[in-house]
Amino acid sequence: PKNIIWAVAHGHQAAVTIDRLLSGEDVRERPAPGVTLVSQKMGIHEWTYDNDISNDARYKVPWAPPEQTLNSIATEVELGFDPATAWKETQRCLNCDVQTVFERDKCIECDACVDICPMDCITFTGNGEEAELRTRLTAPALNGAQDLYVSDLLRTGRVMVKDEDVCLHCGLCAERCPTGAWDMRKFLLEVTQAGPACRDRTVRRAAA
Ligand code: SF4
Ligand code: SF4
Known part of the structure; x- marks a missing residue:
């Protein structure tokens, strides 16, 4: 996987495969994830999310001086933002989770x-x-x-x-x-996890 997010996603998929295999189900059938889209409209010109756009370039995270970080592996390099810069x-x-529908x-x-x-x-x-x-x-x-x-x-x-x-x-x-005709809707993806949610209903009923 290219990063930890993909590693976790692949872990979920592997768990679903193992669960379905042990339950005697076709592992090629992949249960669809849960998806919700909720309108963010509060009025004609108001949204429940902060839709103001900032044109600022990315702020640089300050580093500790190299004479400190190079002297000790225990010294953290990135100091983090102060509250004003973090804001x-x-x-x-x-707001990539808010979709134009x-x-x-x-x-x-x-x-x-x-x-x-x-x-x-x-x-x-x-x-x-x-x-x-x-x-x-x-x-x-x-x-x-x-x-x-x-x-x-x-x-x-x-x-x-x-x-x-x-x-x-x-x-x-x-x-x-x-x-x-346009609406701004918040998107939520609920990944299918191993357990009852990933099994075929008919098989579940027969097992009960
Ligand atoms: S498509 Fe709509 S939400 Fe996207 S930039 Fe244009 S006006 Fe803004
Ligand atoms: S073109 Fe269609 S979607 Fe765009 S503002 Fe007019 S009615 Fe709305």
Whole structure:
């Protein structure tokens, strides 16, 4: 695994496999994780999350002087932020857990969200092959590793395309939209763990 987060995730998957194998179930069947999306709307221009955007660059964590750290392996190198800098660093958070959710049937294609988006990441256009579509967006989507968010066909035959790679999760599109077609929703993923939740219901009933 590339880091400790992946190591823990792989550990969960291994535990699910062992549990299902010992329960006589097909280990190729992987129970879906739990997913919730909860609207963060509190009013027309208010959200339950802090949607203000800070343009600050990343703050550098101060280090202890090398004459101390090189003299003793027990001396910690990183001293950590003082409270004021720590607060400023937290304000750089892009709220990646708060998703922009688009409801096609509510959209009247007024383009108000396109106008207000500070990152030009929303486009209404004709659909097409992904590689070609990427070049036609308001701001070309250059990071091919990041999927595009593409809606079903709208009334005019166009689609809404959003480049997730540059979205700031600021919520301005959702504040501006006159019909509520955009909403900011907090995403929570509940990983399936070993135990009753990862077993087939029928087998569970038969075992009871
Ligand atoms: S949340 Fe902000 S940056 Fe993202 S699409 Fe909406 S207006 Fe643009
Ligand atoms: S502001 Fe709302 S209704 Fe207007 S184009 Fe955007 S999503 Fe559609």
